[in-house]
Amino acid sequence: MAAYILRRLVSTIAVMAMVGIFVFLLLRLAPGDPAAIIAGERATPQVLAAIRQQLGLNEPLLVQFVHWALSILGGDFGSSLFSGRPVLELISLRLEPTISISILTIILSVTTGVSFGILAAWRAGGLVDRILTAFATLGFSVPVFVVGFFLIYLFAIGAHWLPVQGYVPIENGLGPWFVHLILPTLALGLPYIAFIARVTRASMLEVLSEDYMRTAAAKGASSYAMLFHHALKNAGVPILTVIGLSFAYLISGVVITETVFNLPGIGRLVVDALNSRDYPIIQGVLILVSGVYVLINLLVDLSYTLVDPRIRY
Amino acid sequence: MTISRRDLVKLGIAAGTAISIPSVLRAQTAPADARTVRMVLGDLSTFDPIVSTAYTSGNHGLAIYDTLFALDSKLRPQPQMVGKWGVSDDKKKYTFELREGLGWHDGTPVTAADCVASIRRWGQVPSGGTLIMERARDISAQDDKTFIISLKEPLGLLIETLASASTPLLFIMREKDANRPAAEQVTANIGSGPFKFNQALAKPGASFTYDRNEKYIPRQEPADGFAGGKVVNVDRVIWENISDQQTSFAALQSGEVDFVYDPPADLYPAIKSDPNLELQALNKAGDVYFMRMNCLQKPFDNVKARQAMLHLIDQEAVMRTVAPQEYISAVTSFFGNQTPYTNDENTGWYKKGGDPEKAKQLLNEAGYGGETVVILQHTGWASGNIIAQFLAATLRKIGMNVDLVPADSAKRSELLTNGSWSIFMTNESDYDRSTPVSNPTLSANGEAGWFGWPKSDEYEALRAKWANVETLEERQALAREMQRIQWDIVGTVLLGSALSPIARRKTLTGLIEMPALTAMWNMQKGA
Numbered sequence: 001m002a003a004y005i006l007r008r009l010v011s012t013i014a015v016m017a018m019v020g021i022f023v024f025l026l027l028r029l030a031p032g033d034p035a036a037i038i039a040g041e042r043a044t045p046q047v048l049a050a051i052r053q054q055l056g057l058n059e060p061l062l063v064q065f066v067h068w069a070l071s072i073l074g075g076d077f078g079s080s081l082f083s084g085r086p087v088l089e090l091i092s093l094r095l096e097p098t099i100s101i102s103i104l105t106i107i108l109s110v111t112t113g114v115s116f117g118i119l120a121a122w123r124a125g126g127l128v129d130r131i132l133t134a135f136a137t138l139g140f141s142v143p144v145f146v147v148g149f150f151l152i153y154l155f156a157i158g159a160h161w162l163p164v165q166g167y168v169p170i171e172n173g174l175g176p177w178f179v180h181l182i183l184p185t186l187a188l189g190l191p192y193i194a195f196i197a198r199v200t201r202a203s204m205l206e207v208l209s210e211d212y213m214r215t216a217a218a219k220g221a222s223s224y225a226m227l228f229h230h231a232l233k234n235a236g237v238p239i240l241t242v243i244g245l246s247f248a249y250l251i252s253g254v255v256i257t258e259t260v261f262n263l264p265g266i267g268r269l270v271v272d273a274l275n276s277r278d279y280p281i282i283q284g285v286l287i288l289v290s291g292v293y294v295l296i297n298l299l300v301d302l303s304y305t306l307v308d309p310r311i312r313y
Numbered sequence: 314m315t316i317s318r319r320d321l322v323k324l325g326i327a328a329g330t331a332i333s334i335p336s337v338l339r340a341q342t343a344p345a346d347a348r349t350v351r352m353v354l355g356d357l358s359t360f361d362p363i364v365s366t367a368y369t370s371g372n373h374g375l376a377i378y379d380t381l382f383a384l385d386s387k388l389r390p391q392p393q394m395v396g397k398w399g400v401s402d403d404k405k406k407y408t409f410e411l412r413e414g415l416g417w418h419d420g421t422p423v424t425a426a427d428c429v430a431s432i433r434r435w436g437q438v439p440s441g442g443t444l445i446m447e448r449a450r451d452i453s454a455q456d457d458k459t460f461i462i463s464l465k466e467p468l469g470l471l472i473e474t475l476a477s478a479s480t481p482l483l484f485i486m487r488e489k490d491a492n493r494p495a496a497e498q499v500t501a502n503i504g505s506g507p508f509k510f511n512q513a514l515a516k517p518g519a520s521f522t523y524d525r526n527e528k529y530i531p532r533q534e535p536a537d538g539f540a541g542g543k544v545v546n547v548d549r550v551i552w553e554n555i556s557d558q559q560t561s562f563a564a565l566q567s568g569e570v571d572f573v574y575d576p577p578a579d580l581y582p583a584i585k586s587d588p589n590l591e592l593q594a595l596n597k598a599g600d601v602y603f604m605r606m607n608c609l610q611k612p613f614d615n616v617k618a619r620q621a622m623l624h625l626i627d628q629e630a631v632m633r634t635v636a637p638q639e640y641i642s643a644v645t646s647f648f649g650n651q652t653p654y655t656n657d658e659n660t661g662w663y664k665k666g667g668d669p670e671k672a673k674q675l676l677n678e679a680g681y682g683g684e685t686v687v688i689l690q691h692t693g694w695a696s697g698n699i700i701a702q703f704l705a706a707t708l709r710k711i712g713m714n715v716d717l718v719p720a721d722s723a724k725r726s727e728l729l730t731n732g733s734w735s736i737f738m739t740n741e742s743d744y745d746r747s748t749p750v751s752n753p754t755l756s757a758n759g760e761a762g763w764f765g766w767p768k769s770d771e772y773e774a775l776r777a778k779w780a781n782v783e784t785l786e787e788r789q790a791l792a793r794e795m796q797r798i799q800w801d802i803v804g805t806v807l808l809g810s811a812l813s814p815i816a817r818r819k820t821l822t823g824l825i826e827m828p829a830l831t832a833m834w835n836m837q838k839g840a
Binding site: 030031032033034036037038039040041042043044045047048050051053054080082083084085090093094149152153156157160163164165166167259260261262264268269271272275276277 | 356358359360364365366367370438439480494495496497498500516517518519520553555556557559560563564566567569693720721722723724726727728729730739741752753754762763
């Protein structure tokens with residue numbers, strides 16, 4: 001196991017190096033000039049040239065890359081071309097909303113999605129199954145922003161129960177923090193609930209049709225024992241894989257959700273930075289997100305051994 | 314199915330919880346503090362209002378910095394930080410004395426040296442400042458309160474230039490900030506204006522907080538445009554950066570924000586139908602939309618092809634893609650619709666509905682051979698995006714070979730700079746078209762000038778003369794001459810004019826009505 005983890009960590013370094021080169025080149029070769037965004041439309045070419053010089057954008061690409069790579073290795077992610085604030089500080093300011101909504105979404109989708117999946121498999125072919133399957137199809141098909149605006153219209157503008165937008169840090173009180181995250185979590189969580197429910201249902205149905213399940217039933221095992229002790233454990237590996245992958249993909253949904261609900265998280269930071277070509281921020285965020293992605297994959301792989309003792313590394 | 318007593322108890326608890334949730338939630342979403350105004354003003358990405366010509370940076374500058382002079386509601390310059398000023402008999406030496414009580418947010422007093430450094434920095438960017446620097450023999454502080462501008466020759470436009478509301482405005486910064494090169498941003502955000510930037514509450518990309526500067530001493534005169542007393546009636550203004558327009562509107566409806574800058578026209582009916590909301594045009598003269606053609610490339614290197622565009626455009630049709638009929642108008646004067654220099658010289662090209670036949674004829678005369686016309690489609694600007702599509706269809710109707718190139722702000726800026734385009738659209742406030750000396754969009758100095766690069770030495774000679782003449786009548790006469798040349802060389806084609814009202818809650822009153830920029834003082838927020 002230790003050797004496996006070590007091997008994975010070494011390969012992670014290689015992956016991150018590739019990500020770094022790719023991200024840097026992709027950004028620098030894409031059209032767009034941060035100097036023009038800073039100076040505004042009415043700036044003259046002379047002013048733009050002076051700003052580019054000031055920002056070091058006139059240096060050869062290789063020199064810029066070496067500067068950046070060495071800084072990253074030293075733990076310095078650089079500073080925003082616009083605000084001048086360190087990238088790590090800007091990312092840390094944006095982490096809380098993204099982590100908050102991600103954790104709430106994970107809790108909501110796993111608990112609800114797995115429950116729905118088990119329920120649908122247990123009542124396969126019945127009314128409950130059909131309703132849950134229809135819900136899952138709908139949840140998977142409707143875009144996040146449509147769900148978001150629908151929820152805003154219903155609960156914020158219509159009923160005045162919940163705020164339309166914004167984020168309140170957890171240090172300002174658990175209540176306001178939670179209330180501002182209810183609608184974003186619902187909007188972001190819906191497709192994941194649907195996805196997890198569908199996979200859980202399929203996986204459970206497969207296990208429920210196994211001979212040993214029939215044996216358990218013949219021995220008089222209760223529905224609870226059959227579903228949770230025998231079936232769920234054996235259906236767990238694909239479910240875990242899907243959950244892991246879902247949350248690696250969560251970041252794309254977070255971008256839209258943060259925009260619709262005006263949450264100042266990492267997703268919006270990236271979008272704003274992309275629009276303004278704030279290279280240090282985009283590079284910093286992508287490196288960190290890639291790192292998290294790789295880490296989640298590693299954790300998912302390791303968690304298989306807990307669910308299925310037959311798996312060994 | 315039987316219902317047990319235990320089930321009933323569970324049901325009761327669940328129902329009670331569900332009923333109580335709305336009140337609990339309402340308590341968490343209580344209306345904002347009545348002494349705090351929340352404004353959606355766009356994305357403030359560049360703090361330094363000298364480096365950037367963006368209106369967002371200008372709004373930020375208006376809040377935290379002060380100006381030597383400012384324009385009143387009739388666009389006349391009035392002293393702001395300056396208490397007394399005078400000019401020598403030969404009109405070559407101006408003396409300015411700062412008024413009492415001016416202080417920086419860090420507690421130190423504003424000095425004449427700060428003003429001198431600020432003027433010098435402002436003079437490095439394209440603005441009226443470059444003209445002053447060209448003409449200045451000496452700009453220096455005489456003592457802590459007094460500074461002079463000595464000129465090589467009289468400059469009739471000096472005070473108007475110092476007061477200009479065209480971005481970048483002459484905001485006065487601390488000497489140590491203003492001593493930085495103009496290409497290097499000042500991010501300290503310490504000014505002497507009516508609001509203090511709250512660094513601790515700054516959330517880049519999300520919101521910025523401006524606290525009332527309790528030590529600010531407003532002028533005694535009532536607020537009048539950007540001039541007069543900058544009296545702050547609220548404790549705090551929060552600049553919200555809500556990037557989604559639909560979300561901004563929903564937040565305005567629910568009372569989470571008080572002000573939304575430039576809502577999209579398709580939301581006007583919904584805003585008008587809400588009894589708590591109001592549309593208000595702060596810029597009464599509106600914005601002028603125009604397109605520039607690349608005079609260095611085919612087909613628009615030929616003046617006949619540019620003239621074809623002038624005749625082709627149906628301004629009403631173009632502007633209807635942007636705003637409802639009641640908010641739009643045609644504009645035929647190069648100097649905008651409502652400036653002191655608006656005139657009708659050489660405007661015979663204008664025909665309601667456009668003149669496609671004349672355009673075709675001119676295009677033939679230009680020898681148009683099917684060259685690709687690249688139109689930049691600004692995907693980050695809703696109005697510009699749709700105008701580009703409309704324009705492409707219009708050009709295709711007269712047989713032009715059009716390629717629409719979608720580009721976000723950053724890509725568009727790069728394409729503009731490297732010249733790989735034929736047409737792009739933009740807009741600016743009507744007022745901006747009254748400042749030919751400081752506004753690069755009104756130049757015709759070829760490759761040394763602004764995107765499109767039209768060239769007319771005759772026009773440039775008149776533009777240079779503009780700064781020297783003393784009276785309004787003389788400048789109006791110059792404006793007629795300049796316009797005559799412009800509608801012959803056609804460096805710019807006007808697309809029309811539109812009002813861009815802001816949306817506000819009716820409880821927010823006292824907004825300053827001025828072109829382009831939004832001032833935060835004078836506002837009042839009722840219950």
